[in-house]
Amino acid sequence: MNRNLCICLDFLTNAHKARIQTAAESAGFTPHFFTTDQLEQAAACLQHCEVLYANSPKLLRRAPNTLRWYCCSNAGVDLYCADPTLFANPDCMLTNSNAYxxxxxxxxxxxxxxxxxxxxxxxxxxxxxxxxxxxxxxxxxxxxxxxxxxxxxxxxxxxxxxxxxxxxxxxxxxxxxxxxxxxxxxxxxxxxxxxxxxxxxxxxxxxxxxxxxxxxxxxxxxxxxxxxxxxxxxxxxxxxxxxxxxxxxxxxxxxxxxxxxxxxxxxxxxxxxxxxxxxTPHISGNMSLGYTCDLNVDLFCQDLANYAAGRPLQSLVDRSRGY
Amino acid sequence: MNRNLCICLDFLTNAHKARIQTAAESAGFTPHFFTTDQLEQAAACLQHCEVLYANSPKLLRRAPNTLRWYCCSNAGVDLYCADPTLFANPDCMLTNSNAYxxxxxxxxxxxxxxxxxxxxxxxxxxxxxxxxxxxxxxxxxxxxxxxxxxxxxxxxxxxxxxxxxxxxxxxxxxxxxxxxxxxxxxxxxxxxxxxxxxxxxxxxxxxxxxxxxxxxxxxxxxxxxxxxxxxxxxxxxxxxxxxxxxxxxxxxxxxxxxxxxxxxxxxxxxxxxxxxxxxTPHISGNMSLGYTCDLNVDLFCQDLANYAAGRPLQSLVDRSRGY
Incomplete structure (x- = not known):
């Protein structure tokens, strides 16, 4: 039985999705793609997923206590570290993305x-x-x-x-x-x-x-x-x-x-x-540049392989330390 | 008898003057230093000089027909190329400064x-x-x-x-x-x-x-x-x-x-x-950075050695071509 992976991001191109599909398959996962205007569908799917790749505290709050890894597409994750009630599973791993x-x-x-x-x-x-x-x-x-x-x-x-x-x-x-x-x-x-x-x-x-x-x-x-x-x-x-x-x-x-x-x-x-x-209105890092999006996806796919193989995650955040 | 060199520039530090003094002496020249608020004194001195290092059409216009080389501290010399009446000596050499x-x-x-x-x-x-x-x-x-x-x-x-x-x-x-x-x-x-x-x-x-x-x-x-x-x-x-x-x-x-x-x-x-x-008000190149001034002086000193030795000047401008 395949394991499930929920992805809810707006910046993904078809090429990014294909890249994730390939990485997921070789790690034994089925990816499910949503955009942020499909939050309800994403939340329903998330109930059967152990991994979430997104940048949405709202969606994270809807995750079951069986979620084992939340890959945040952001670099700064202070919001997630400051509020432990966001994670139904207190041992859920958090990674960030140093793509910016x-x-x-x-x-x-x-x-x-x-x-x-x-x-x-x-x-x-x-x-x-x-x-x-x-x-x-x-x-x-x-x-x-x-x-x-x-x-x-x-x-x-x-x-x-x-x-x-x-x-x-x-x-x-x-x-x-x-x-x-x-x-x-x-x-x-x-x-x-x-x-x-x-x-x-x-x-x-x-x-x-x-x-x-x-x-x-x-x-x-x-x-x-x-x-x-x-x-x-x-x-x-x-x-x-x-x-x-x-x-x-x-x-x-x-x-x-x-x-x-x-x-x-x-x-x-x-x-x-x-x-x-x-x-400037918090614009120094954003998702409009192709290379930022590519790297974001690459970093996720690398850690998905690590996750599937039981290796430590490269981008793991120490939630108590805050980065 | 020493040959004379007139310098009328505002950006020179004492170190620059010492550098010019040394270069002038070894080329057989006596340098005479002025700032742009001493235009009359500079013009009087210029009557006995064969070289002028400045950026002043006004002063150049006062030069005798024995001036042989005008070293302009500017990069752009279109003004000097467009107006041949600025040079009493039609064969006066013009150099510019690629220091910017x-x-x-x-x-x-x-x-x-x-x-x-x-x-x-x-x-x-x-x-x-x-x-x-x-x-x-x-x-x-x-x-x-x-x-x-x-x-x-x-x-x-x-x-x-x-x-x-x-x-x-x-x-x-x-x-x-x-x-x-x-x-x-x-x-x-x-x-x-x-x-x-x-x-x-x-x-x-x-x-x-x-x-x-x-x-x-x-x-x-x-x-x-x-x-x-x-x-x-x-x-x-x-x-x-x-x-x-x-x-x-x-x-x-x-x-x-x-x-x-x-x-x-x-x-x-x-x-x-x-x-x-x-x-922006024509500020991309200006004389407030030390390295620009240093290079400006270095380029002049190099060409002063060339001039004294009868070698071609590195920064020579083709007045008909305009650069």
């Missing part, structure tokens, strides 16, 4: 250049139809960069910064383990030492109890005046009020937030009017 | 990503404090790029696109000679063939009689609907009215102009209100 490093790193390179080249200030001039003289700018070439988070996203960012001639790339991670592409990696416990030299600080951290408010008001005060802060991880990692104050008072050069608290940002939120702040 | 490739290529990478990732559209949403769903975007990774101009700027752009995973980089140049970093280089005479496949078209051409209106109304009509056009060369290279119409009518996806006609853009110019157009 390339597209998010392109976003990071874009906003890094926009901040170093002072685009928010130029835009102020141009909105008034005024034509300023060149402002002193900075460059990726010969620059120094501090990356809080050395995972999939941080590594792709480091590779691109290096390719454009960055002089020094410092990483900070929980373990402080060396990572290819970084000149040095420090444990996050040494963050306070690194901040006074962080001229460009790039955050790509998951939201966990340890990362919430990591860049606190006190730590923002340690940054140099020319610092630019970029956040593409989770909005909880920094003290938004303190960041906005520092920007408005000129104690920081600029910032680019793709993630914030809350999302969407309410109409009357002070971040909308913060000086030298580039806001 | 790195900084201009960082600008190009920035606006390329801004266009592919639809930042002008996101900014429209955010100005209304509205929070859109992710729009389908494109990427440098796996993308194809068409570079009109394969010189210093084009080569640096190609290197960075390649480093970020571009799939295909086509160059077009006057000669069509192969250039490292490009998959293929075609002569500009084959431009009409290349345009229907130019999804991202990057212009870094000098202004010469041959490049004026090269991207004409008819040629803009050959571009695909998803085309993004970036110009960092000279504004004369394209038909601005036709470009603006194509953008406003949705026949092109976007454009980024750092150069335009005229500069500064008058307050009532239609470009200010053109859809999906990123305007």
């Amino acid at each position: 490093g390339v597209t998010i790193s392109e976003h990071v390179i874009m906003v890094t250049l926009m901040l170093l080249r002072r685009m928010p200030e130029y835009e102020q001039f141009l909105q008034r139809r005024s034509w300023p003289s060149p402002l002193p700018i900075r460059s990726i070439r010969d620059g120094s960069f501090t990356l809080l988070g050395t995972g999939n996203i941080g590594s792709h960012v480091a590779e691109r910064l290096r390719g454009m001639g960055a002089a020094r790339i410092l990483g900070l991670s929980r373990s402080g383990r060396p990572v290819p592409g970084f000149d040095e990696v420090l444990p996050i416990s040494r963050l306070d030492e690194a901040l006074p030299e962080a001229h460009v600080l790039i955050l790509s951290l998951p939201s966990t109890p340890e990362t919430v408010n990591l860049l606190s008001r006190d730590r923002i005060a340690l940054l140099p005046r020319d610092a630019c802060v970029i956040n593409v991880g989770r909005g909880t990692a920094l003290d938004q009020d303190a960041l906005a104050e520092a920007l408005n008072e000129g104690r920081l050069a600029g910032a680019a937030l793709d993630v914030m608290v809350p999302e969407p940002l309410p109409e009357d939120h002070p971040l909308w009017q913060t000086r030298n702040l580039i806001l | 490739g790195v900084t201009i290529s960082e600008h190009v990478i920035m606006v390329t990503l801004m266009l592919l990732r639809r930042m002008p559209e996101y900014e429209q949403f955010l100005q209304r404090r509205s929070w859109p769903s992710p729009l389908p975007i494109r990427s440098i990774r796996d993308g194809s790029f068409t570079l009109l101009g394969t010189g210093n700027i084009g080569s640096h752009v190609a290197e960075r696109l390649r480093g970020m995973g571009a799939a295909r980089i086509l160059g077009l140049s006057r000669s069509g000679r192969p250039v490292p970093g490009f998959d293929e280089v075609l002569p500009i005479s084959r431009l009409d063939e290349a345009l229907p496949e130019a999804h991202v078209l990057i212009l870094s051409l000098p202004s010469t009689p041959e490049t004026v209106n090269l991207l004409s109304r008819d040629r803009i009509a050959l571009l695909p609907r998803d085309a993004c056009v970036i110009n960092v060369g000279r504004g004369t290279a394209l038909d601005q009215d036709a470009l603006a119409e194509a953008l406003n009518e949705g026949r092109l996806a976007g454009a980024a102009l750092d150069v335009m006609v005229p500069e500064p853009l008058p307050e009532d110019h239609p470009l200010w209100q053109t859809r999906n157009l990123i305007l």
